[in-house]
Structures are given as C-alpha cells and as structure tokens.
Amino acid sequence: MISFRKKVIDTSDVMVDIIKVTKSYPPNVHALIDVSLNVNKGEIIFLTGMSGAGKTTLLRLLSRIERQTKGLVEVGGYDLSKLSRSKMQKLRRKIGTAYQDFKLLPERTVAQNIAITMEVAYKRPILIRKRIKKLLDQLGLQDKYNTPASELSRGEQQRVTIARAVANEPDLILADEPTGNLDHETTGRVMELFKECNKKGATLIIATHDESIYSNTNHRVMELYQGKQMFFDSQSKKRQLPSFVDELSFGDL
Amino acid sequence: MISFRKKVIDTSDVMVDIIKVTKSYPPNVHALIDVSLNVNKGEIIFLTGMSGAGKTTLLRLLSRIERQTKGLVEVGGYDLSKLSRSKMQKLRRKIGTAYQDFKLLPERTVAQNIAITMEVAYKRPILIRKRIKKLLDQLGLQDKYNTPASELSRGEQQRVTIARAVANEPDLILADEPTGNLDHETTGRVMELFKECNKKGATLIIATHDESIYSNTNHRVMELYQGKQMFFDSQSKKRQLPSFVDELSFGDL
Amino acid sequence: MNFLFAVFQQTTRNLFQTWGSQVFTLLTITLSVLIFSFFYLVYSNMLNVGKQLGDDLRLVVYLDEEPGPELQEEYRYKILKFDRVDRIEFISSKDAYQRFSTQLGEDKDVLADMPDTFLPPSIEVYPVRSLDTLSRIKRFSDYLMTLPGVLKVQYGREWVERFYTFIQLLRIVVILSGTLLVLTTTLMVAHTIRLSLLSRQDELELLRLVGASSHYMRTPFFLEGAMHGFFGSTGGLFALYVLYNWIQLHFTGSTVLPIFSFTFFPPVILMIIISFSVLLCASGSFISTNKFIRL
Amino acid sequence: MNFLFAVFQQTTRNLFQTWGSQVFTLLTITLSVLIFSFFYLVYSNMLNVGKQLGDDLRLVVYLDEEPGPELQEEYRYKILKFDRVDRIEFISSKDAYQRFSTQLGEDKDVLADMPDTFLPPSIEVYPVRSLDTLSRIKRFSDYLMTLPGVLKVQYGREWVERFYTFIQLLRIVVILSGTLLVLTTTLMVAHTIRLSLLSRQDELELLRLVGASSHYMRTPFFLEGAMHGFFGSTGGLFALYVLYNWIQLHFTGSTVLPIFSFTFFPPVILMIIISFSVLLCASGSFISTNKFIRL
C-alpha cells in the first residue's frame, strides 16, 4: 500500500514493526522501555495504559515526530531512522494522525482544517469538498462546515481532528485518545468511521482509556505500564496487575 | 462563604442560581436555551449531554467568561451581570475552574502553573509550596514538580489543571470534563480529591461524559440536549430520549 | 506588602523567563533613543555650525564722504532701528587703504603713487546670524541703500546665497530624516510592546480568568516598561556620547583648525530624554494591557 | 500543475487571512526602502552640492614676470604632471588690471593714474574638485611654490578649510545616520519576518506533520517575500520621489537662484534597489523557514 516507486517486498503483511524500542527524555524520563510491537496490515490494535504510560510517545515514534533512543521502528517496511526527509514526507501523507492535543488551526474553518491532509497530497478541490461533506455528515458536524475551529466545543474539535486524520484515506491511522471528549453516542459514530476505514484497508492503532470501545471486540490490546509492555493479548479484555514484563512471551509476534 | 465585607444574606444556602438563561452566539448558534439550575452550597452536581450540548457554555457563564444573552446568573448571591470588575475579580478567586482545554502555560513548570491561583490571592510562598506538594502527591505527579508543562503527557496536564483549580481551596469548583484523558485508576484519584474538597465545604459542578463517575452516586445529574435542559434528576442515572423540555417540571427548584 | 512581593516576584520571573525578548526590547529602545538623540544633537549643532560658518558675513556700505562723529551716531542709530546687528564698524578711507595694501602684501609698492584716500570710506555691518539671514540681509541691504550719503551696499551676494541655500537644504534633510526616524522608532517600539504582549497573552488571559486584580496584572508591565525605558535611554545616550567623542577625535584630527565647537547635550536635556523615555515606555506597556483587564 | 495550484492557493489564502500583518510588513519594508534610498540620494547629491559650492575654488599663482607662450606651455605641463586639474588660466598684468577696475566699479577712476601693469601676472589653477580637495590643495600649493618664477601662491585658505571641514562633518553625519538606519531597518525586517513566521508557526508545524513537501511549505513564503520586497520597495521609492519633488518645489521657491541641481536616481539604480529588495525579502523569508522543514 505504501509504495515509493516499485517496492518488491511490498508483499509483506507487516505494517508496523517495533523491536525493542526505548525512548528516554533528558534528564531521566524513560517514556518507553524495550517495547516491541508488530501490527499487520488491515489490523486494528488498541493501546492502553495509565496516564503517562507512554502511549503517545509510541505513536509519535511511528511518524518520526520523535526518534527512538534505542531499537528499531519500521513502518510499511521502511526503517524510519534511515528514511530521507522527502521520503519521510511522502510516508507521512500515508499516515493519518488524530493528535491528543488536536493541533487544529483555530482561525481556519472546519473545512479548511480537514482539507489540509488532502491538499498536501494535491487532491482536486472538488474531491476534497465532497470528502469533507461526507465526513462531517458521518460525525454529526454537517452545520459546522464554515465555522472557525476556535468556535467549536471541545468534542466538536476532537471530531474535526479525527476527520482530518482519515480524510486522505491513509494506509495507517494513528488515533490518540480519539474519544476523550465525546459522549457515548458520538463515540459510536467515530468507531463506525474507523471501522469503515479499516474495511477499506487501513491499519489502525488506537490509544485509549475507554475500555468500552474495545471490550466487545476481539482486536488485540496492548497495555503499557510506566513505559513497559505489560500485557498483550487479542482475547482478554480484563486489566491485569503489573508483573515482570521481560518474562512475558508474545506467541503471535 | 463568598463574602465581600459583611454580607447579611449570606445565610442563604444557594451557591449558584441560573434562571431561564439563554446564550446565543452570532449568527445563529443557540448554545443554551432557557436553562434553569439551582445549586446549593456544598452540593456536587453533574452536567452531562452530548458533545456540543452546551455544558462548557454553562460553566463559562458562571465565571463570566461569556455573558448570557437572556436570563439571570447568580453566583454566591451576586448577579454576575451587575458585578463590578474588581468584585468579579475577587469572586473569581473563590471559583476554581478546570478548563476543558487546560489553559496551562507550557513554559512554566508544573509547580508554577498550580501556584498561579494561590499567588493571585497573595498566599505565602511556603504555604503554596506545601499545598502543591500535597496535591501532586494525591494526583500521582510527585516527580513532576519542576517539569515544564509542555513536557507532560495529556493526562498529566489534565491533572495539573485540576490541581490548579482546587489549589486555592475555592468555594465553587467548576470542572469541565476533568477525566477525559485519564484512565480508570487516575480518574479514581481525581474523584477522591473532589470529594475531599467537597467535604471541606466546596460546591462542585462537574461536566462529564463519563457515566461511571456519577452512576454510583446519588448526586443530581443535569442533562443538556442541544442547549435545552433535558433531564434533571438526582436519582435516575439512565439516559432518556429527548422530549419536550418546556414541559418538564423541576420539583426541587 | 504581599502585593509588593507578588509584583516583585512576577516582574523578576518575567525578566528571567523571557530574557531573549527582553534583550531585544532593550536593544530596540536603545537604538531608538540613539537615533533620536543623534538627530537632535546634529540639528542643534547645525544651527551653531551655520552661525560659525557665516562669521565673516557683513554688509559693506560705501559712503560718499567720511562721516563725522555725529553722523556716525546717526548712522548707527538708523541701522539699529531697522534690525538687530552684531556689531557696526566704521572704516575710514585711510583704514581701507591700509587694509588693501596689507592684502597686496609684497606688491603693496604698486600703491605707492596713490593718495591714501583713493578708496571710499565705508560702514561694515555685521548682522545677527540666524538661519533666515539670507532674506533678512536682502531687506537690510535695500534699507541701507535708502540712507543718505550711501554710494553702494555690498555683500558676498552669491556666496551668501549659496551658503544659506545650502544650509536650508541641510535643514530640510535633517528634519525629513528626523521625521522618518521618529516614525520608524515609534513603529518599532509599538511593535516590540505588541510582541511582548503577544508572547504573554496566554498568561494574561489566564491571570484574568483566575481573578487576578488589575494591579496585579498591570504593575509588572508598568515596571518592566519603566526599566526598559530607563536602561534603553541610558544606553542610547551613552552610545551617542561614545559616537560624539569619536566624531570629535576624528574631526579635529583631520583638519588643521578646530573651527567648529561641537557640543554635547547639557545634563538637563539628558535628564529630560531619559525621563521622557521612561514615561513613554512605562505608559505604553501599561496602556497596552488595557484590553486584558476588561471583563 | 497541481503543485502550482496548491502554492497559489496557499499564498492567496495567507495574503487574505493575515492581511493585517501583511500590511504591517509592507509598511515596514516601504519605510526601510524609503529611509535607505533617501540617505543614498542625499549622499550622492551631497557630493554634487559640495562640488558646486566649491566652484570658485582656485589657486592663484603670482608670477614675477609675464610668461611667454613656451613658458606657459611649460607651466601647464608641470602643473598637469603633478595633479589633474579642471582648467588653467593665465592672467596677464593687463587682465588683472582690467578685473580690478571692474571690481572697483564706479570708483575705477582712482586707477586712472596707475600703469596698467602695476598688478603682477598670475596663473589661476582650478583643481579637480572632490571631497578630499582640502589636503590636495595644500600639497598643490606647496608644489606650485617650487616652480621657477613664482612669487606667491594664494587660495582662500580659511574659507576653503572651513568649507571642507563642514563638508566632512556633513559626510560623517550622513554616513553615521545611514549606518544607524540600515541597522534599524535590518532589525525591523528581520523582526517582521520572525513575527510573520511566529504567527504561522502552528500551521507550518502541522504541515510538516501531515507530510507536506518542503516546496509546498516554502514556496508560498518565498513568493510572499518576493511580493513584499517588490511592492515595499516600489512604494518606498515612490514615496521618495514624492518627497524629492516636494523638496525641489520648496527649495526653488524659497531662494532666488536654483543653484543646486538636485537629481533623482537614474532608472538603473531604481531597478537595482527594487531587485535587491525582492531578493533580500524573498530569500529572507525562504531561509527563515529552514527550521520548519527539518525532521
């Protein structure tokens, strides 16, 4: 799916490959310690863990907003630490991110905010408009098309962020706490949208605290605890007490 | 509790009195329509409703960040629309607000961010330091005392916001979606803190989507639906379908 | 006491936390004061230099005959009646002859055969010098021609005209560049204040929301503005002083005669400039916080 | 095509959405160009005015006897060997007498008894004028004294010294204020660019995150900078032209003779100033986006 020119190994099924990654911030914050994760194309995976566990940090490594201190991060078969700037830019256009702090442009309208991801990929204006209209409809924001982002409620802003992330039909969607400001009903709409994207082939990594959105699915859930991989299981949905991480084995990796 | 010089009517038990308040934003957004609410001193009340229902708007009216289009807003017995600037400033020092968008100063440390509410009330530096230490302990942020706010995770930032809101022991606490970025466990800590404040006499108004934090209590819950008061009951915790609001009667108001 | 402490804390914290933009602000104000005072100094000295350059400016009034003491008195009276003058000198025919022979130097023997009264007597009028001398001199000359017994009035017409036109041109240049500069510096200072506000907008916004009193929010800005004004203007004036010394050194070194006495500002002017900057900066940043304390 | 469209869209959107700061930037650049070109114009005209003012500057070389044609040739040769001159005039005793009598005007009858050769013959040397004329004239005078048959070399020593000291002072003033101004305008333009970046920092940050190509991010800034440079400098030069006309009007009105021919820039210089501003602003804002495209 992600392909620069012709890539032969693209038959591989692995979208994200994180191997023994450590991320430390100076002076002594260890946000991630020896984390490994392997996400197949078309998979949906949930990332959970207490506040400050390292979820956002993990997602930031995947779009090279931060670089790992140790270990290997591969996305779409590319080792991010070795990718040139222009290739990284192309790769980023294939990754849609819903940031936890939204990063909306307050003076731009909702439509303009969503359009950005499509504009940088040089999509045609008519296409862009149609896509935005459809997304806003799906998220219950149809009458906010021309509203400046600063005049939205928090939950509305969050939905715009999500719309922006998926607008350009990326191959990989990183959603960081996408429903923190949303009520139950709206959360349902957002999850619908995600499922739709997934059906079209997108891989999703969703960081969330909201157990309700993954407790009834059989997607894999990865839990972080103080930067360490705690618990990784596609079936169990119960929280477990912290234990020695290094001794856990991940059969399916 | 809130008192400028000596106030005779202070024996009144009402902390917040909102009567038939309407708030419209130009050109045609009606964020609140004919909402009435009466909160007694020492009460905890939950505000719920879909995203964009008007919760934040209601809280903003209470600290006069916005002014109502119609109706009466009284806090601590004062009609906010008639309060002078300096009295409003004094009143605000008695109201602690945890904003939905945090409003932290990114370059200041956690301690400095929390200290602000106490500094404007001219509290002594030693007192301030002690209070901050205690709050950070309670919220699990003890090792972030000197960390700049920009280097915190979203959940950590949210807790700092809450700490700042309660630091000066206000009489009225307005918490806008205080646990949106927090996991279950941390949410518990925050609710503990709120309960403690309440025990010391503070009135709390908490806007939230998280049913779990009010479903096991017997505090009143007010639901908004597209700016209208939908449902107002101290006992029932189930969501109800929208119906004609005007015909609802509120026995306890 | 608590208020003072809080304000002090706020101010020092701001100074330390935003030292980059503080330095920039200071630099801007220093430069502005330097530019302003530089032009003021040049302008005030220009008047001076103009005067000194025109030192030998005089009107020579040739008379048909040697005036007696009473007549001299009358001439003096009439001249003084028309306009203020610096001094009036009566030159007899003999004095004129003397001068001429001195001028000829070694060739003075050519005058040997001439009577020592062959040159006409004259009155030399040295008018008070000012920048509008040119037009005044013309009027003066016309007036002097009307006096009885006057043969002819001479002055270095062409030279005077050239000189004063030049001075006037210079004046226009100085005034224009001064205006441009004051415009620029005003823009810069306003801009800097706006920038410093912008960078603290969030903080002010928050302070307002948590109920800080107006004084709590504004006094630090006021103090900071005053400090910027003080240090900026002192620095600017110091730089000007250094520049002034450099010019004087450079200037007296390159010419034979230190003709122009170039003077620096007296202390009073220095004080006025400093206090004016302090006032301006302090009130500028004070007023600019207006919109934040509203609501 | 798509890229061009996108860049065009970005640029126009920026222009419309931030028109306030756009106007400010334009104003800044206009003012800067105005100030800079104003000083440049004044400086280049000053040289001119200096020349014209010193028009009657000459060295008078008194000779002990009338030089014959060959001797004149030799003098001319020797003088030209030492330094370039504007022109050389030989004044015979008779010419000198003639002049003197013209100078005396109505009193010329006093010369009636004198032989028309009582004044010595002389050579008048008009040196090429430049700003360092003063020191050159002194050296010239010393040299001329060594020529055979020279009695004495005269020039308006005091006047020349005063005049050139004044011109030199003026030069220092103009250069200094020019420097100050260039400093100020550089600071202002840099500052303005920084400000405009700051206000779009979030946008650039986001563009980077969503994978915009470097060109996509930078070209609008480049175009915008170029446009600011173009319109700003054109505006500044236009304002200067208006000012120039005003000065000329004001100037010729207030004096009798339009002595100084004050000239505006030739088109080539205008072109150079404009293209230089365009280049500077465009590359300035282009380079300033450097840090945003990294990572």
Ligand SMILES: Nc1ncnc2c1ncn2[C@@H]1O[C@H](COP(=O)(O)OP(=O)(O)OP(=O)(O)O)[C@@H](O)[C@H]1O
């Ligand atoms: N400054 C504003 N200008 C115009 N409309 C606004 C403004 N602020 C809020 N609104 C609109 O008012 C309505 C209510 O907003 P409010 O922020 O109160 O919702 P909310 O209940 O807090 O929602 P959320 O749960 O998403 O935070 C929304 O439709 C929003 O778009």
Ligand SMILES: Nc1ncnc2c1ncn2[C@@H]1O[C@H](COP(=O)(O)OP(=O)(O)OP(=O)(O)O)[C@@H](O)[C@H]1O
């Ligand atoms: N830029 C930074 N500099 C220093 N420390 C940081 C930085 N960003 C994050 N951290 C620290 O790294 C740890 C993990 O942060 P991260 O944002 O990944 O947590 P999270 O799991 O996303 O938490 P939350 O659920 O609260 O968003 C936290 O302790 C945080 O304080």
Ligand SMILES: [Mg+2]
């Ligand atoms: Mg996070």
Ligand SMILES: [Mg+2]
């Ligand atoms: Mg809200």
